[in-house]
Amino acid sequence: MKETKMECDSSNKTKKIYLFGKMHPIKVGMRKVELTDTIEDGKRRENGCVLLYDTSGVLTDENEKVDIKKGLPRLREEWIKQREDIERLSEFSSKYRNEISKKGISNENYFPLENLPYKAKKGKAITQMAMAKQGIITPEMEYVSIRENLSLQETSYITPEFVRQEVASGRAVIPSNINHPESEPMIIGSKFMVKINTNIGNSSLSSDIEKEVEKSLSSCLWGGDTLMDLSTGKDIHQTREWIIRNSPVPIGTVPIYQALEKVNGKAEELNWEIYRDTLIEQCEQGVDYFTIHAGLLKEHLPLINKRLTGIVSRGGSIMAKWMKENNKENFLYTHFEDICQILSNYDVAVSLGDGLRPGSIFDANDEAQFGELDTLGQLTLIAWQNNVQVIIEGPGHVPLNKIKENMDRQREKCFSAPFYTLGPITTDISPGYDHISSAIGAALIGWYGTAMLCYVTPKEHLSLPNKEDVRNGIMAYKIAAHAADLAKGHPAAMIRDNALSKARYEFRWIDQFNLSIDPQRAREYFGNNNSHGTPYCTMCGPNFCAMRISREVSNKGKIE
């Protein structure tokens, strides 16, 4: 696998910069866009710079050399090492993982380095939530406060103390497994920028490790805030290892997928021991959050019969089958306290899965969906008692007029734990364009308060996405998230729009490209347009350029 670097603009006007912490020895990466000067009536005026939120880590730092076989620099390891409540183990705790070690690195697919895991010392509460409750501002908290402010000046909106309060209350989550020190801290909560998650993963029918790692790197370069590895095919553990070691963003998984592979796809043969070992395996590997379908109960199963499209969550359907075949309550529910105790040792967050999310407009906001949501609320309190950070997963397919009810109900029933929704898709009739039908719902629910949006690609419902599909999915969701930030009034959001629009009104094309969500695409569409540098563009030509004429009739000067 070869090195991956983000294409920089030829004008060298955008670059990676770092802002430094005051409480902790931390440096926070950002993308700085230097704006070109306005030349109006012959006078030159500077436009300064704009800082952009940057999810790409050292992948875009020209002073760092990225070797995928070595993984990214272990940014947070020093912070973790210095903590007295954390220790490094001398071996892995999972049976499955130890068997892999015994076999040795025999396969070219195997990631060549092995790091022994960190774990909480016995009886120590080490999670970000535990620290926050104790009044401690961790390096992670200071990091996200700088990251969210997006300013060279000190601002009073998102202070480290504000971050601490949000994490302590459970209203925000900083996914940060102590075994994923390569990740840059980020925060998920309704008072912060809306984040987007991307999914990758091979299935038994297609894809390979190299392609998945490439997609994961692209996701970070294009702006994905977190990444879920939903692999279900062979080499799940190894695919994940490559991805985690090279990921500057938090990684999520659905552990039941791997557990199911371990019982050869027979859902009814799943059991707590296998699941538990899988959790520990993944905790020690560095997964930052787990989707766990613990809220789908036996009592909900009859409600499925009233539906048009039954269960459309993979994890949900697996647990439903397990309950039916074994005639027992969901073991993820009965063992939820055990699960929390495991997760709390590594600071893995739980993302409570919505196994009964509606898969069609017809099923939206039904008894099954809301019944499960009530259970997720109960589980939230159990997780918080164990200092485990919690996210709540949400729909699915929901028409525009039923979206707000989802948000309001989630906030009430789950005590303002961050909501993390899949879209929602606002119509069923758009296969091939579901990134758009779902970005509509995502923008709306983001504005209403959802903290993270799980992207959908154009291939949803049809097949697995390729790299270009990942790009289109990400861009649709970056737009939805940013539209929501503007509407919520996030103080940093509008700076970028204003700078781009001022550049547009002054025909500063380079600045428009650099400030846009996908500079490469904008430049490509602009093309070999002769108007580069002239005060009109190919859309309308000189006589019909509204902005050119508008400048003439207003008190603005002449742009050169």
Add this chain to the structure above:
Amino acid sequence: MKETKMECDSSNKTKKIYLFGKMHPIKVGMRKVELTDTIEDGKRRENGCVLLYDTSGVLTDENEKVDIKKGLPRLREEWIKQREDIERLSEFSSKYRNEISKKGISNENYFPLENLPYKAKKGKAITQMAMAKQGIITPEMEYVSIRENLSLQETSYITPEFVRQEVASGRAVIPSNINHPESEPMIIGSKFMVKINTNIGNSSLSSDIEKEVEKSLSSCLWGGDTLMDLSTGKDIHQTREWIIRNSPVPIGTVPIYQALEKVNGKAEELNWEIYRDTLIEQCEQGVDYFTIHAGLLKEHLPLINKRLTGIVSRGGSIMAKWMKENNKENFLYTHFEDICQILSNYDVAVSLGDGLRPGSIFDANDEAQFGELDTLGQLTLIAWQNNVQVIIEGPGHVPLNKIKENMDRQREKCFSAPFYTLGPITTDISPGYDHISSAIGAALIGWYGTAMLCYVTPKEHLSLPNKEDVRNGIMAYKIAAHAADLAKGHPAAMIRDNALSKARYEFRWIDQFNLSIDPQRAREYFGNNNSHGTPYCTMCGPNFCAMRISREVSNKGKIE
């Protein structure tokens, strides 16, 4: 130019059908999707059919032969001929048009046939609005009632009488120039399906007639409800002639563009006589609605100086320049009554342009925008007094949280005349993806009550769209409009979603494709997927197919 036919699905399960009128001898085209049978537990059950709204006219009728050089069949001509209040002229009334006739058909770009124009007899009020006010249900009104019901059964929701009432009150518009008899009646109003408009048009810098006609045909095939020809280059009249003669949907224009060409691009030299002659030229050619920027007044000009992006409407900027250079009130405003009298002779609707629509998030909902909107309300009453049908144009760039105010204010100030918005785009930072950022705003404002959405393509702000951009723009807007219809509770909307989702849950792939907004794209993305016909798909593979497992745990049978 060669024949254009919509690609039919290989299974022959979708076809053009016609429903017949009861009051008038009319036939209304629709797309009928025959659903395949469900085979569950070995038993076969029929799923019937779904009717889809169809904007393609005879282009998809396999019994009709389309010859672009002859134009489409003149569907409405018999209806018009039978009216005693309308006469056929023996020559064109516009000087410019008569000069073209004098020169003869000398150029290969010239459309080969010439039809003399229809016009109201002196003193006769012939518009759909005039008829509706008199209690007359026209063939056009019965047509749209059948078209909107989308049902083989009689339904009580959208009756011809209901259509008449909506048109009489001005809450809905049926654009239907008597000189565009090729067009199929359609209705624009908040109680009907949300419609989408597409824009095409060459500029002085690119494009040619053939390409524009091809794009216009594609627009109708893909689902555009109306089409605006925004050409500004040479051969404007002829480009338009080809488009109108081959268009089954209403055509809109911005007459000031052609008027400006007639004064060689010098806005200050525009005058009422040239504009008036252009209006008559286009009325007699068959344009169904005109965008007229009559609400932008001298008093609004100082407000532009407070803006970030000034005037971004081409027509608005032209009129602003004219007012400034001539130091006079907008002649479109001072001559508005004259304009209405001309339009009423042909039943051309007026689309009151928003010359001051915001071009950036910063400028949304400002004094300039709302000042002009108030004027548009006054003009609406004048138009209605003259029995001219009215649409009101709206923004532009608006953040999510300011969209509702636009709709509410428009409804109040313009007396519930249909609102027709450009997006709105919900962030400025998405060049290359503005079809998505604007589809978000469009869906929202459509749900709030906007009757027609003007599409935006991915090339917006960058260059002119090609055919694939037109497709992507249309699909984004078909989604926005349909999502709005679902949320508004249009009775026909959900039938399609439910049918598609039932097909999805039963792995009936052909039906999913045929019911989707772009069957060709869905099929292409599905690819040579082996799961065609098997009860799972390539996204998850058999062990992880939630729907397959869900069927097992519910009381549903086994799908074969």
